[in-house]
Amino acid sequence: SQQGEEDPQALSIQEGENATMNCSYKTSINNLQWYRQNSGRGLVHLILIRSNEREKHSGRLRVTLDTSKKSSSLLITASRAADTASYFCATGPMDNYGQNFVFGPGTRLSVLP
Amino acid sequence: DADVTQTPRNRITKTGKRIMLECSQTKGHDRMYWYRQDPGLGLRLIYYSFDVKDINKGEISDGYSVSRQAQAKFSLSLESAIPNQTALYFCATSDWGGLVSDEQFFGPGTRLTVL
Numbered sequence: 001s002q003q004g005e006e007d008p009q010a011l012s013i014q015e016g017e018n019a020t021m022n023c024s025y026k027t028s029i030n031n032l033q034w035y036r037q038n039s040g041r042g043l044v045h046l047i048l049i050r051s052n053e054r055e056k057h058s059g060r061l062r063v064t065l066d067t068s069k070k071s072s073s074l075l076i077t078a079s080r081a082a083d084t085a086s087y088f089c090a091t092g093p094m095d096n097y098g099q100n101f102v103f104g105p106g107t108r109l110s111v112l113p
Numbered sequence: 114d115a116d117v118t119q120t121p122r123n124r125i126t127k128t129g130k131r132i133m134l135e136c137s138q139t140k141g142h143d144r145m146y147w148y149r150q151d152p153g154l155g156l157r158l159i160y161y162s163f164d165v166k167d168i169n170k171g172e173i174s175d176g177y178s179v180s181r182q183a184q185a186k187f188s189l190s191l192e193s194a195i196p197n198q199t200a201l202y203f204c205a206t207s208d209w210g211g212l213v214s215d216e217q218f219f220g221p222g223t224r225l226t227v228l
Binding site for chain 2: 033042043044045048088090101103104106
């Protein structure tokens with residue numbers, strides 16, 4: 001199965017509400033990244049958190065990382081219709097030389113006006 | 114201009130045909146990747162290249178081959194296309210952040226349909 005798996009698979013909220021997505025992984029990681037994908041388009045990097053960090057902010061985004069539970073969460077505050085997209089976590093393994101990121105299947109977020 | 118470009122953006126072909134998807138980047142990154150995306154499965158790595166002389170198989174390389182013609186160019190070929198290779202294909206690049214790759218920069222994707 002995937003190294004990173006997002007939860008929930010789909011999320012529908014009203015504009016202005018907060019959206020929380022979770023990512024769980026199996027093996028030790030060096031870093032974890034979150035990406036956004038608008039329908040049918042390329043992925044856009046949102047934020048990277050390293051294994052020695054617990055929380056990181058970028059604008060309306062807040063990412064947490066709990067290495068003991070092998071999980072991360074992405075919080076989008078005050079959501080907007082433009083936040084409607086799929087969100088993916090990607091894990092960079094600890095023994096990474098020669099290896100690469102593994103993407104989860106994604107969470108589809110719908111923000112209703 | 115986009116940093117990572119892919120051609121073609123859409124392609125419809127028939128079973129058994131040889132297809133080449135091309136990727137070019139202006140970011141100056143050494144590392145380049147090819148992924149395919151199927152509905153509900155996220156992205157799966159096909160091949161990756163850490164420099165011009167380094168090519169590595171990814172998770173799902175069977176039925177595919179690649180060529181790294183230059184630092185800026187990385188092509189993906191389907192030797193004999195089959196319908197289950199119908200998917201959205203993405204090229205990506207990344208820099209070398211010490212021990213691990215940093216963020217990846219994605220192209221706009223190529224939608225390939227094999228009839």
